[in-house]
Amino acid sequence: MNDRPHDMQRLLTIMARLRDPQGGCPWDVQQNFASIAPYTIEEAYEVADAIDRGDLDDLRDELGDLLLQVVFHAQMASEQGAFGFADVVAAISDKMTRRHPHVFAGAMVEDAQAQTVAWEEHKRGEREAAGVADTSALSGIARGLPEWQRALKLQKRAARTGFDWPDVTPVFAKLHEEIDEVRAEFAAIAADPADAAARDRLEEEIGDMLFVCTNLARHAKVDVGSALRRANLKFERRFRAMEALALADGVDFATLSLQAQDGYWERVKAAERDDPGN
Secondary structure, eight states, rough: OOOOHHHHHHHHHHHHHTTTTSOOHHHHHOOOOHHHHHHHHHHHHHHHHHHHHHHHHHHHHHHHHHHHHHHHHHHHHHHTTOOOOHHHHHHHHHHHHOOOOHHSSOOOOOOOHHHHHHHHHHHHHHHTTTTOOOTTTTTOOOOSOOHHHHHHHHHHHHHHOOOSSSSSHHHHHHHHHHHHHHHHHHHHHHOOOOOHHHHHHHHHHHHHHHHHHHHHHHTTTHHHHHHHHHHHHHHHHHHHHHHHHHHHHTTTTGGSHHHHHHHHHHHHHHHHEEEEEE
């Protein structure tokens, strides 16, 4: 359980060896920041998945995979003479110290909510000190985030300026409005399947609907990512159960009519109601 600093050096040495153009791994040598970025995102999600499942052994392994991504990027940067792993550690250590003056510099903060506001103020000050010209309340929200996450951050930032619905009632009204607009664009496409403008509008209206759904979750204090993960897991669990039931009946699920498949879906739901702990 004890931290062993030499293990970190061992990992750095392994990564350098993998990237060695002469004796390293051909795949690792060929990679660059852009090609590795999707793996970095994937590993972060796998960490979240291990947490959702409460699997600490898997969490340990997934955190290692995520750490490897940091080491990989730092190694590539070091090869270009830009920065090394030690610079990454120093930068985040300095940032954490700077952004927590109530812990490291004797400042006072009332509670976690006040700290969140102070954190954003620190970030804004850092952007100004760095000469960032964008003074909008929405400044600094990364474009590389998953879009649902970016939508949530945009809404939270806007809410800090007072631009927010007072409660959930108007959010429901807006959601119904957006659903009606989506229906209208579907109808337009049904009337003229070649109407490219209608298809473009449909994408825009579905985007608006999803944005409002994110706002609904925010007002309900429900984590959007967690809620969607639960929905995905539930669908996967039920679909696999349908396939298993069909197989037990000697039937290929994929050959069934939609009505027959729906019958299996209802059987699975009924079994879940009878056994809530399943």
